[in-house]
Amino acid sequence: MASVKVKFRASSVADREGRLYYQIIHNRVTRQINSGHKLLPSEWAALRAGLLRPDCKGPRHAYLVALKSRIVEDTARLERIIARLEHTGESYTAGDVVARYLTPSDTGGFFSFARSLVGQLRQIGKIRTGERYTTVLNSFGRFRRNTEVSWDEMDSDLMIEYETYLKSRGVCPNTSSYYMRGLRAIYNRAVEKKMTVQRDPFKYVYTGIGKTVKRAVPLKVIRQIRDMDLALFPAMDFARDIFMFSFYTRGMSFIDMAYLKKKDLQNGILSYRRQKTGQQLFVKWEKPMQEIVDKYDTNATPYLLPVIRDMHADARRQYKNAAHLVNDKLKKLGEQLGLDIPLTSYVARHGWASIAKDRNIPLAIISEAMGHDSEKTTRIYLASLDTSAVDKANSRILKAL
Structure with missing residues (x-):
């Protein structure tokens, strides 16, 4: 990661002001930015010590106070530029840092604001929202x-x-809408903070949510997946087990399975809160x-399943890596079975619901079993159902398997 240092170059003439500059160091390459400020060596020594000369009164004293504040602002801006470059994950040079600093647009704009917002969201624990905005910004950035x-x-x-650009690359309407809604959310935040005025830039593009192609497989395919001999392929075996565990638990999402803890299982009842809705x-x-x-073997962790294995590493990164691996292996399993849809962990969730519906289990029970995220629907269901009805529904499906 690049570093920033504040440097002073004394004048070759005695008792003359020297120049203040910023030094950017990255991969052992150094670049400089002239701050445009001048001061005496004694004043520089006072600034470095965090002191202002007590005998500096009037304009000179005010200048040094203002200079101290400007140095803090400049270095903070350079550090933000470096943080944004680091966040992209792509290589950059000390010269790139200097170029962005000297570009007027970097002092403010949509991307500058959005990346700062992502950083704030991460600091307050809203990791998923920050990740969503990052995905949206990556697409918009490519455009x-x-x-x-x-x-x-x-x-x-x-x-x-931008919408035309997405269509030209084969992006489906729902994905395009996802990007637009993310940009709109960021833009509205900027309007709230008085960074810009509301111009309704999204009024002519699609921001709705259309019906998606259903991804379900019948009970006979679930049986085939369960009964596959994968003893010689541990990664595929694990992916299959995760898929089946999701099906057994009424279509539990991968992220909820990853964070299940042993303490969540008490007296024959597994309890958890959905990461998506909090229900x-x-x-x-x-x-x-x-x-x-x-x-x-999960003895070294508090988790029920072996998704998050290293207690000293970032848990969310482990979950995301595992999700990618599992879905990659499931896709290959689906190809081996000749399925006409990509097999993913989500198929287990939708499959459970479809099979339940085919077996005439009431819609209300299915909705509660899956943790429906509609508040109106949830209120209706919770008012008339208890968990025993849901457990009976799940038992019926597992016995049929």
Whole structure:
């Protein structure tokens, strides 16, 4: 990571002011930025010590106070530039830092604000929102070739151009809408903070949510997945076990499975809160669930499943890496079975719901079993159902398997 240092170059003439400059060091390469400020060696020594000369009165004293504040602002801005470059994950040079600092657009604009917002979200623990915005910004950045967008440029014409760009690359309407809604959320934050005025740049682009292609497989395919002999392929075996555990637990999402802890299983009941909605769910513990748990050694962790294994590493990164691996292996399993849809962990969730519906289990029970995220629907369901009905529904499905 690049570093920033404040440096002083004394004048070759005695008792003359020297120049203040900023030094950027990255990969042992050094670049300099002239701050445009001059001061005497004694004043520089006072600034370095955090002191202002007590005999400096009047204009000179005010100048040094202002200079001290400007140094703090300049170095903070350089550090923000470096942080944004680091965040991209791409290589950069000390010269790139200098170039961005000297570019007027870097002092403010949509990308500058958005990246700062992502950093704030991470600091307050809103990791998923920050990740969503990062995904959106990566796409928009490719469209803009990573050049800053001034607030005046953020208008409906630009969004129409962006939507056309997405269509030309085969992006489906729902994905395009996902990007647009993310940009709109960031833009609205900027309006709230008085960074710009509301120009409704998204009024002519699609921001709705259309019906997606259903991803479900029948009960006979679930049986095939369960009964595959994968003893010689541990990674695929693990992916299959995660898929089946999701199915056994009424379509539990991968992130919820990853964060399940042993303490969540008490007296034959598994309880957890959905990461997506915060809703608490209770699942009766069944024999096939225990069989999967018994296959893996998790003694060194508090987690029920072997997704987060290293207690000294970032848990979310481990979850995301595991999710990628599992879905990659499931896709290959689906290809081996000749399925006409990509097999992912989500298929287990939708498969459970479809099979439940085919077996005439009431819609209300299915919705509660899966932790429906509609508040209106959830209120209706919770008013008339108890978890025993859900557990009976799950038992019926597992017995049919």
